[in-house]
């Protein structure tokens with residue numbers, strides 16, 4: 177099956193054909209006939225249900241399969257009024273319902289059948305599987321995975337950084353864990369939307385978000401853990417990012433554009449350009465960094481709502 | 491240049507549909523490092539990147555990028571697709587390499 181077999185980029189689908197079972201993809205509403213059914217009746221059934229073949233059962237046992245091809249032959253050779261028993265295919269290749277879908281894909285590649293009857297552990301017919309069923313199931317599963325991720329993200333954004341209001345000031349606090357790349361950017365997304373909700377200029381909100389994101393990722397990558405706090409006042413936002421260590425030995429060197437101690441692994445994830453602290457400085461109207469080896473690092477960033485500082489420019 | 495035209499020029503496949511395909515794109519940030527994207531300082535721009543990571547989506551959200559194009563035919567994970575949907579950021583994949591993509595989008599700059 178080319179959708180699965182040929183595509184290199186389709187690694188998720190590849191994984192799925194191993195984890196999903198035949199029963200997850202098969203059709204369970206079965207149209208079946210008996211050996212006594214006439215081929216004419218089968219023709220009607222196939223048309224009515226828009227299918228291209230159907231299993232033949234005798235006393236609940238699978239004894240054969242009859243397909244559109246058999247019907248065409250019958251029309252050609254004039255035995256369309258005869259019963260299925262005489263013309264059906266008797267050697268039926270079946271597949272067990274608890275097999276991984278990968279096995280079904282192999283079956284379809286090996287035999288040229290359009291559909292496979294599915295049997296349970298006792299050999300009783302319990303479904304039917306076509307290549308299209310597999311594709312549909314994979315697509316549904318892929319969609320489900322994306323929807324699940326979208327739902328989780330929306331939830332994260334809604335829950336993170338419970339805000340407390342005191343007078344005109346709003347404070348938000350986020351704990352940031354070492355190595356927790358999955359949650360990098362949650363604090364900055366929350367802070368950005370909080371600022372936008374307040375009607376703060378989009379460029380100012382963006383600078384606050386960039387500074388927060390870089391501060392978050394530094395705690396995740398370089399520290400043993402810490403927190404990000406944001407206080408939104410009437411005229412400015414103050415961001416404090418603090419961690420419990422290991423601290424920075426040479427702060428001046430750390431501030432140099434391009435300086436990074438990030439590992440190859442972290443770099444492969446897109447971090448570690450050595451531009452984090454410079455980016456934060458560029459976004460800030462006021463910036464302070466204090467670091468004591470063994471104790472931790474503390475960043476203090478203030479951005480005024482009426483400021484005209486820009487966050488970039490090449 | 492409208493977003494739909496950018497996608498057309500890059501021969502890109504749409505993975506997360508834009509709410510406004512006719513949104514005006516004036517620039518692009520091409521980089522494989524997140525900090526480089528964050529430092530772009532551009533507006534009304536798209537991200538071109540070879541980096542496949544959910545962090546690309548969060549970065550796009552932070553800088554307000556209008557769309558993300560993965561280059562070299564790279565496919566995102568389902569998690570990335572979900573995140574892009576959650577943040578409402580259109581996501582595409584183009585078979586072109588990063589440099590090739592930039593060349594095709596050069597008119598973005600010339601038209602200004």
Ligand SMILES: Nc1ncnc2c1ncn2[C@@H]1O[C@H](COP(=O)(O)OP(=O)(O)O)[C@@H](O)[C@H]1O
Pocket residue numbers: 390394395397398399419421422423424430431435436437438447448449450451452453454473525
């Ligand atoms: N919170 C921190 N704790 C310890 N070291 C840090 C911290 N933040 C930054 N550093 C050090 O400063 C360097 C430069 O940081 P940054 O400019 O953000 O670049 P990058 O994170 O890409 O390496 C880091 O590589 C790291 O050595």
Ligand SMILES: [Mg+2]
Pocket residue numbers: 390393394448450451452453
């Ligand atoms: Mg950094």
